[in-house]
Amino acid sequence: MASSNTTCGILALAGLLIAASALAESTPDDTISSQLSNHRFSAVLESEAAYGMARDRADKMELMFDPQWEYRWSEDTRITGIARLYAEGFDHLEPGRLSQEEVSPNSRRLQLGDRTDIELREFYLRTRLRGMHLTLGKQQVVWGKADGLKLLDVVNPQDFREFILDNFDDSRIPLWTVNAELPIGGGNLQFLWIPDRTYHRLPQAAATFAFSSPLIVPQAPPGVPVNLRPLERPNNIVMDSDIGMRFSRFWHGWDLTVNYLYHYADLPVLFQSVFLTPGGPTVTVSPRYERNHLIGGSVSNAFGNLTVRGEAIYNTDRFVLTTNRRDGDGVIKSGELAYVLGLDWSGIQDTLVSFQLFQSWLLHPADGIVRDTLDNTATLLLRRHFLNETLETEVLWLQSVNQGDGLIRPKISYELRDNVRIWTGFDLFYGDRNGLFGQFDRNDRLVIGMEMGL
Amino acid sequence: MRSHVQNLFIALFLLIPLSVSDVAADSLLAGEEIARRINARNEGEVVSRFITMAMTDRSGTERVRETKSLRKYFGKEKRTIIFYLSPSNIKDTAFLTYDYPEADRDDDQWLYLPAARKVRRISASDRGDYFLGTDFTYEDIRKETKVGIEDYSWKTLGEETIDGHRCFLVEQIPVNEKTAKELGYSKVQSWVDAEIWMVRQAKYWDVAGNPLKTLQVREITLVQAIWTAHQISVENHKTGHKTVFAFKDVDYGQSVKDEMFTEDALRRGY
Numbered sequence: 001m002a003s004s005n006t007t008c009g010i011l012a013l014a015g016l017l018i019a020a021s022a023l024a025e026s027t028p029d030d031t032i033s034s035q036l037s038n039h040r041f042s043a044v045l046e047s048e049a050a051y052g053m054a055r056d057r058a059d060k061m062e063l064m065f066d067p068q069w070e071y072r073w074s075e076d077t078r079i080t081g082i083a084r085l086y087a088e089g090f091d092h093l094e095p096g097r098l099s100q101e102e103v104s105p106n107s108r109r110l111q112l113g114d115r116t117d118i119e120l121r122e123f124y125l126r127t128r129l130r131g132m133h134l135t136l137g138k139q140q141v142v143w144g145k146a147d148g149l150k151l152l153d154v155v156n157p158q159d160f161r162e163f164i165l166d167n168f169d170d171s172r173i174p175l176w177t178v179n180a181e182l183p184i185g186g187g188n189l190q191f192l193w194i195p196d197r198t199y200h201r202l203p204q205a206a207a208t209f210a211f212s213s214p215l216i217v218p219q220a221p222p223g224v225p226v227n228l229r230p231l232e233r234p235n236n237i238v239m240d241s242d243i244g245m246r247f248s249r250f251w252h253g254w255d256l257t258v259n260y261l262y263h264y265a266d267l268p269v270l271f272q273s274v275f276l277t278p279g280g281p282t283v284t285v286s287p288r289y290e291r292n293h294l295i296g297g298s299v300s301n302a303f304g305n306l307t308v309r310g311e312a313i314y315n316t317d318r319f320v321l322t323t324n325r326r327d328g329d330g331v332i333k334s335g336e337l338a339y340v341l342g343l344d345w346s347g348i349q350d351t352l353v354s355f356q357l358f359q360s361w362l363l364h365p366a367d368g369i370v371r372d373t374l375d376n377t378a379t380l381l382l383r384r385h386f387l388n389e390t391l392e393t394e395v396l397w398l399q400s401v402n403q404g405d406g407l408i409r410p411k412i413s414y415e416l417r418d419n420v421r422i423w424t425g426f427d428l429f430y431g432d433r434n435g436l437f438g439q440f441d442r443n444d445r446l447v448i449g450m451e452m453g454l
Numbered sequence: 455m456r457s458h459v460q461n462l463f464i465a466l467f468l469l470i471p472l473s474v475s476d477v478a479a480d481s482l483l484a485g486e487e488i489a490r491r492i493n494a495r496n497e498g499e500v501v502s503r504f505i506t507m508a509m510t511d512r513s514g515t516e517r518v519r520e521t522k523s524l525r526k527y528f529g530k531e532k533r534t535i536i537f538y539l540s541p542s543n544i545k546d547t548a549f550l551t552y553d554y555p556e557a558d559r560d561d562d563q564w565l566y567l568p569a570a571r572k573v574r575r576i577s578a579s580d581r582g583d584y585f586l587g588t589d590f591t592y593e594d595i596r597k598e599t600k601v602g603i604e605d606y607s608w609k610t611l612g613e614e615t616i617d618g619h620r621c622f623l624v625e626q627i628p629v630n631e632k633t634a635k636e637l638g639y640s641k642v643q644s645w646v647d648a649e650i651w652m653v654r655q656a657k658y659w660d661v662a663g664n665p666l667k668t669l670q671v672r673e674i675t676l677v678q679a680i681w682t683a684h685q686i687s688v689e690n691h692k693t694g695h696k697t698v699f700a701f702k703d704v705d706y707g708q709s710v711k712d713e714m715f716t717e718d719a720l721r722r723g724y
Contacts, residue, residue, distance in 0.1 A: 042540070042542035042545060043542060044542050044543050068542070126722070133718075133722065135722075140571055142570075142571040142572055142721075144572075145572070145575075147570070147572075167569055167570075168569075168570060168571070169568065169569050169570065169571055172571075181718060183713050188713075188716065188718045248717065248718065250562075250716070250717065253562060255564075255573075255575060255717060300575040301575065302560065302562070302563075302575050302576065302577045302578055303577075304560070304577065305577050306577065307574075307575050307576065307577050309575070344577070346576075346577050346583070349582065349583055349638070350583060350584070387511070387693075387695075388509060388511070388584065388587045388588070388589070388693070388695050389584070389586060389587035390511070390517075390587065415517070415587075417515065417517070418516065418517040418518055418541060419541035419542070419543055421543065451543055452543070453540075453541035453542035453543030453544070453545070454542060
C-alpha cells in the first residue's frame with residue numbers, strides 16, 4: 001500500500017512539474033471557438049441485457065454511466081477525466097464482492113455493494129512540451145491493427161467479465177502511464193513507462209464466464225484436492241514496472257510500426273506442485289506473474305478495394321500448461337512467434353468483408369503441452385450499412401481451427417435518434433468444451449442494448 | 455477621304471466578328487477549362503473551421519454532428535482531417551485523408567473509431583461510399599469545392615443564373631464505366647459561377663441513369679480574401695435524405711502543424 005501511494009505521489013509530482021512547464025510555455029487559448037469553452041462535459045449512458053438461452057435465465061442487466069470532463073487550457077494542453085458508474089441487476093457476471101487482487105490499489109473500483117461500483121476509468125493530462133506530446137495519467141494505449149484477437153494490443157490488461165464479448169474500449173483496463181511521443185525521422189517515437197501493476201481481471205469460479213478450459217486452467221486428477229495459493233504480485237514500483245517503445249511511420253503508402261514491450265504477461269502462470277500427505281496427494285497451484293519481452297511490428301496498406309493489415313510478434317517467455325507428470329511445475333516456457341494477417345474487402349458499396357488468420361507457433365514445445373505447437377484461429381466479419389448508416393447489420397465469426405470450436409455473433413443496430421443507438425444480437429458458442437470458445441457452449445445468449453450520448 | 459472612311463468601316467466590319475467570337479468563346483468556355491479554373495481558385499494553404507453536419511431523413515428526424523476540420527496543402531498534396539466533437543456517443547471519431555495530385559495514385563484514407571480506439575485504413579476505392587451517414591461521398595469530402603478533372607469528360611452546355619449569379623452549366627460524364635462505378639454517378643451537371651469559379655449547384659445521376667441528388671452551395675462570402683462557402687447542402691432524391699454542412703469560424707491564417715495530419719494525431723484527437 002505504501003508503494004502504491006508512492007506511485008501516486010511520483011506520478012502526481014511528475015504531472016504537476018510537466019504541466020507547470022507546459023503552461024508556462026503556452027498561453028490561454030483565446031482563439032478556440034466559442035463552441036469550445038475551456039470546460040467540456042459529456043456523458044454516455046449504456047444499458048445491455050442478456051438472456052442465457054441454454055440456462056433459460058436472464059444473465060445480465062447492466063447499466064453503465066460514463067461522465068467525461070475535459071478542461072482545455074490551450075490548444076496543446078488539456079486534462080481529461082472519465083468515470084464510470086456500473087450497476088448489474090443479476091450479479092451473475094461478477095457474483096458477490098470482487099477481490100480485485102489482480103488490480104493495483106490505485107486502479108481498483110469502489111464497490112457500493114455486490115452489484116454496483118464506481119471506477120475512475122481515465123484521468124490524464126495531455127500536453128506538448130518542446131515538440132514532444134505527453135500524456136500523463138490513467139489511460140488506454142492501443143497498439144496493433146488486428147480486430148477481435150490481440151497480439152500487439154497487450155499494453156493494457158483486459159477485464160474478462162464477459163470473456164471477449166464486451167467491446168474492447170469497455171473491457172480494456174486503463175493504466176497509470178507516462179506516455180511520451182516524439183516526432184522523429186518522419187515518424188513518431190513513443191515511450192511508455194507503466195508503474196501500474198494491474199493485470200487481467202479474471203472471472204471468479206461461480207461467474208457465468210469463469211474459465212474451465214484445460215488450455216487455461218490446470219485439471220487435477222479426479223479426487224485429488226487442489227490448494228490454491230494466494231496470487232503472487234510484482235511489488236516493486238520501479239523494477240516491476242512495464243516499459244514500451246513504438247516507432248510508427250507512414251512510408252510509401254504503408255503504415256508501419258515497430259514495437260517493443262518489456263512487461264509482465266497479464267495472465268498469471270499457474271505453477272503446480274504435488275505434495276504427498278497422509279490423506280493422499282494434494283495439488284498446490286501457485287499463481288505468479290512472469291516477465292516477457294515482446295518484439296513486434298505492424299503494417300497496413302490499401303490496394304484498390306482491398307486493405308491489407310498485419311501484425312507479427314515474438315514473445316520470449318510464453319508459459320504453457322503441460323500434463324506431463326514428469327514436469328516439475330506443470331508449466332513449460334517457450335518462445336512464441338505469432339502473426340495475424342487481415343484482408344478487408346469493400347468492393348460493394350456500404351459493405352465490408354473482413355477476414356483474419358491468426359497463427360501462433362511455439363518455438364520450444366515439450367511433451368504433454370495442452371495446446372498444439374502451431375495454433376490457428378480465423379475470423380470473418382460481414383458488415384453492411386443501410387439508411388445512411390443509421391442501420392448496421394453484421395456477423396462476426398471466430399473459429400479455432402485446431403480445436404474446432406468457435407463463436408458466431410450476428411448483430412443488428414439502429415441509430416434511433418441523434419444520440420441514441422439500440423441493438424440486438426446473439427452470442428453463439430459451439431464446439432468442444434475443452435476449447436477456448438467451446439468452454440462457454442452453454443452460454444449462448446440473446447443480447448439487447450441501448451446507448452445514449454448526453 | 456471617302457476611301458479612308460470606307461477602309462475604317464471595312465476594318466470595323468472585319469473586327470466585329472472577331473470580338474463577337476471572343477465573347478462567344480468566353481461565354482461558352484470549354485468544360486475542361488472551367489474545371490481547371492475551379493481547381494485553380496485560391497482556397498488557402500491552410501484552413502481551420504467548425505462544421506455542423508445536420509442530416510435529416512424522409513420522416514424529418516434530424517441528426518446533428520459538430521466537427522472540427524483542418525486542411526493543409528503540402529505542395530500539391532492536400533491533407534484533410536476531421537474530428538467529431540459531438541454527440542458524445544460518437545465523439546472522437548476522426549477521419550484523415552491524403553489527396554494526391556497524381557491521377558494514377560490512389561488517395562490514402564484513415565478512420566479512427568473510438569469504440570475500438572484504433573485507426574483503420576480505408577480503401578481509397580470507396581470514394582463513392584457515403585461519408586459517415588451523410589449524403590456526401592468520401593470523394594466529395596476530399597475534393598471539397600474542387601473537382602476531379604481526370605475523372606470526367608467535360609462539356610459546357612450553356613449559361614444560366616443561380617441566385618442572381620451568372621453561371622456556366624457544365625455536364626460531366628465519367629471517363630469510363632469503372633470510374634462511374636467508383637464515383638457512384640453516371641452524369642453530373644454543375645452550375646459554376648463565372649466570376650469566382652465555384653460550383654453553386656450540381657445535380658447527380660446514379661449509375662443506372664436515375665436522378666440521384668442535388669447539391670447547393672450557399673452563403674459564399676470573402677473570408678481573408680478567399681471565396682468561402684458557409685453552407686453546402688445535398689438532397690438525395692432516392693432516399694429523401696438531406697445533409698447540410700454549415701461552416702463556422704473559417705480561418706485561413708491559423709498556423710496548423712504538419713503533425714496534425716498523421717495517424718497519431720487521429721488517435722490523440724482534437
